[in-house]
Amino acid sequence: MIPEPFEYHSPQSLEEALRxxxxxxxxxxxxAGGHSLLPMMKLRLASPRHVIDLGRLSELRYIRExxxxxxxxxxxxxxxIESSSLLREKCPLLPETAxxxxxxxxxxxxxxxxxxxxxxPAADWPAAILAxxxxxxxxxxxxxxWIAAQDFFVGLMTTALAPGEILTAVRLPPLPRRAGDTYLKxxxxxxxxxxxxVGVRLALNEAxxxxxxxxxxxxxxxxxYRAAAxxxxxxxxxxxxxxxxxxxxxxxxxxxxxxDLFASAEYRKHLASVYVRRALELALERANP
Amino acid sequence: MKIRVKINGVTREDDVEPxxxxxxxxxxxxxxxxxxxxxxxxxxxxxTVLMNGAAVKSCTVxxxxxxxxxxxxxxxLSGRNGQLHPLQxxxxxxxxLQCGYCTPGMILAAHQLLSRNPHPSRAEIRKALEGNLCRxxxxxxxxxxxxxxxxxxxxQAEHA
Ligand SMILES: Cc1cc2nc3c(=O)[nH]c(=O)nc-3n(C[C@H](O)[C@H](O)[C@H](O)COP(=O)(O)OP(=O)(O)OC[C@H]3O[C@@H](n4cnc5c(N)ncnc54)[C@H](O)[C@@H]3O)c2cc1C
Ligand code: FES
Ligand code: FES
Numbered sequence: 001m002i003p004e005p006f007e008y009h010s011p012q013s014l015e016e017a018l019r020x021x022x023x024x025x026x027x028x029x030x031x032a033g034g035h036s037l038l039p040m041m042k043l044r045l046a047s048p049r050h051v052i053d054l055g056r057l058s059e060l061r062y063i064r065e066x067x068x069x070x071x072x073x074x075x076x077x078x079x080x081i082e083s084s085s086l087l088r089e090k091c092p093l094l095p096e097t098a099x100x101x102x103x104x105x106x107x108x109x110x111x112x113x114x115x116x117x118x119x120x121p122a123a124d125w126p127a128a129i130l131a132x133x134x135x136x137x138x139x140x141x142x143x144x145x146w147i148a149a150q151d152f153f154v155g156l157m158t159t160a161l162a163p164g165e166i167l168t169a170v171r172l173p174p175l176p177r178r179a180g181d182t183y184l185k186x187x188x189x190x191x192x193x194x195x196x197x198v199g200v201r202l203a204l205n206e207a208x209x210x211x212x213x214x215x216x217x218x219x220x221x222x223x224x225y226r227a228a229a230x231x232x233x234x235x236x237x238x239x240x241x242x243x244x245x246x247x248x249x250x251x252x253x254x255x256x257x258x259x260d261l262f263a264s265a266e267y268r269k270h271l272a273s274v275y276v277r278r279a280l281e282l283a284l285e286r287a288n289p
Numbered sequence: 290m291k292i293r294v295k296i297n298g299v300t301r302e303d304d305v306e307p308x309x310x311x312x313x314x315x316x317x318x319x320x321x322x323x324x325x326x327x328x329x330x331x332x333x334x335x336x337t338v339l340m341n342g343a344a345v346k347s348c349t350v351x352x353x354x355x356x357x358x359x360x361x362x363x364x365x366l367s368g369r370n371g372q373l374h375p376l377q378x379x380x381x382x383x384x385x386l387q388c389g390y391c392t393p394g395m396i397l398a399a400h401q402l403l404s405r406n407p408h409p410s411r412a413e414i415r416k417a418l419e420g421n422l423c424r425x426x427x428x429x430x431x432x433x434x435x436x437x438x439x440x441x442x443x444x445q446a447e448h449a
Contacts, residue, residue, distance in 0.1 A: 001329040001348070008290060008307035008353050038349050039331050041308075051307065055354060079343075103420025104398060105334060108343040109350070192419075 003041035010053045014168065017054055018141050022164050024050040030166065031055065032075060032114030035106055060113070060168055063087060068174035074113025074137075074167045082107060091172060092286075093181035093199055097128040100185045102192050113167040116152070119159050119223065121258065122193035126153055126224030128183055130216030131199030132172045138165040146171075149216075156222040176212065179203035180286025184279045186219075186271060188262055194219035195263050196271045198251075200279040202239075204287050210234045215279070220272050221255040229253040230276055239284050248277035292356040296321065297365030305352045311345075312336045314352035315362060323363035323393050327422070334421030337394035338362050344401040346420070363393035366400070375441040376400060376434070384426070385434030391423040399435045403442060411436070 011017040021028060029048035031037050032055065040046040054060070060075035063084050070091060072081065081087060082098035101107055101115075101124050115125040116136065129136070130153075135146045138161055152160050161167060175181065181201040185194050197218040205211035213234050215227040233247035251272035257265035293302045296319055303318055315321045315338065324347060327335030331349040338347045339361040366374040376396045379385065386392045395418060402409055402417035409417065414435045415428070423431060 002310070003308045005306065005308055008351070010353070010356075034351070034354065035331070035349060038351070042329070053354060103334070104401065104417055105337060105344050105346045105420045106331070108345055 001042045003038070004044060004047040006041075006048055007050045008053065009050060010056055012056060014057060014059060014139065014166070017052060017057060017166060018139065018164075020050070020052045021166060022141050024052070025163065028052050030117075032111040032117075033077065033109040034114075035102075035110040036114060036118045036120065054166070065090065069171050070174075071169055071171040072112055073169055074116075075111050076113075078102070078107035078110050078112070078115075079104070081112060091132070091175060091181065093128055093132065093183050093201065094172075097124050097183040097185075097197075097199065100124055100183065100187070100194075100197070112170060116170070117159060117161060117167050119153055119157050120193070121156055121222050121224070122188070122191075122195070122197075122219045123224075124183070124185060124194055124197050124218060127194075127197045127216035127218035128199040129170065130224055130226050131181065131183075131201050131214045132216075133201075133214055134170050134172050136167060137169040137171070138162070139168045140165045144168070150226060153223040153225070158223075175201070176203040178205075178287050179212075180283040180288075182279055182282045182286065184275050184282070186275065196220055196268065196275045198272075198275040198279040200276075200283040202280065202283040202287055204239070207238075208288075209236055209238050211236075213280075215251075215276060217251060217255075217272060217276065220252055220257055220268050222258070225255060227251050227253075227272075227276060234280075239280075241281070244280045244284070245277050248273045248280060251276040290353055290356075292353055294352075294355050294357075295359045297361060303352075307351060307353050309352040310348055311338070311340075311350040311352050311355050311360075312347035314355070315347060315360070321362050321364050325390055325393060327390065327394075332422070333391070334394040334398060334418075335391050337397045337421065339397055339400065342401070342404065344398045344420075361397070361400075363396060366396065374400075374438075375445070376403070376438040379434040379436075379438035379441065380431075383430055383434040383437050385431045387425045391421060391426075395421050395423065395431055399438065402435070403439055407439065407443060407446075409435070409439060 028050040060073040185197040218224040229250040259265040325335040327333035
């Protein structure tokens, strides 16, 4: 369980990191918390020639609010999100998601940016980020761009990040009035990853009809996705218990469902609808204090 | 690569290969074998140490990542005259161990919990020890040991 030899680089600024990432290209691998990368290197599923450790870029470790938007630096750890009082008040979905990741030791080192860039099909953050309509900032030697969460997850462990780009921040629009959000997860009992994880943000209008709803689902298919079929059934409608349940039944519509020893494709589909319904109910409760 | 790490209050400098894992650094170069290796795959928590006060699985950290940091291992918990830390005493009093393999990791994970939350409930203790597996004692006694220690730390704080 020892990685293959590599050269280690510890850039002290984003600028320096971008230079190294460009210089080493395919032979280099960025490391944030190392909690997906190192296990893979120990199993020799990954053997980069150069490891570029982003861990010392404290400029990318922050949670701040401006103009109602919340921005989180890519190097912010799961624990920093879990314990942020700003987020608990303004966006409880995020601390709720963080709390569900791995264990206390993993949360101390694993980062938001690392998890999103890794895009494991059973990771928690992707569902949360989709439910919040977040935007993801990518920096390269040529500048920066923002990518909508919906465009970010491309396929199994594949994202919209281009070679040479570093994920530097995530920003979230403000919680609308009369809105609620939540994250619910069924953990794989051995690995702790999501068999299914569902993030929901839901907002009501004056008439208490559903004005906006965004549902992010992870664990079910090759990548996290928005349950668009469920959202369509709900938009503009009064959120009766029956309507929520009927809509939630479509949680895995059109998704190529994973199957493994623990959960068959059919069971996963069932779990998706149950967890989407429960998450909708809880978000509704929070929107209707 | 040259690294400088303060382990249990003593600063060391070593020249290490970048791929050296922190757990091997602690056991083989620093000679501190109280940090155990269980699964080697980031699951069991036997290798847990404190890095700048935060519990980490030292089989999933490179020694070079620890450059400049302060590490506390189980050897660093007892007092100068060999007096046990309240957590060590709690595991003794409440029979929180049988073979003792998981114990150093359990104690350091519990140490982090008490530093963040001096009054944990049983549920909070269990949540904090999620990343640590015990294959023989069972968790009841371990939870009680942590409760015992929390009580003791509180009593000491009131006394001081
Ligand atoms: C025991 C254990 C249990 C876990 N349980 C869960 C769980 O329940 N749920 C869950 O979601 N996750 C879980 N994880 C994974 C954990 O959350 C990781 O921390 C996370 O997936 C990766 O974040 P990292 O900072 O450690 O990234 P790293 O491992 O350092 O990097 C992961 C990948 O992303 C790339 N990368 C990292 N940062 C950037 C960046 N800023 N820009 C571009 N590319 C980047 C790296 O090159 C690498 O390919 C678990 C991990 C372990 C070891
Ligand atoms: S040896 Fe590190 S977690 Fe098991
Ligand atoms: S005391 Fe033996 S594994 Fe825990």
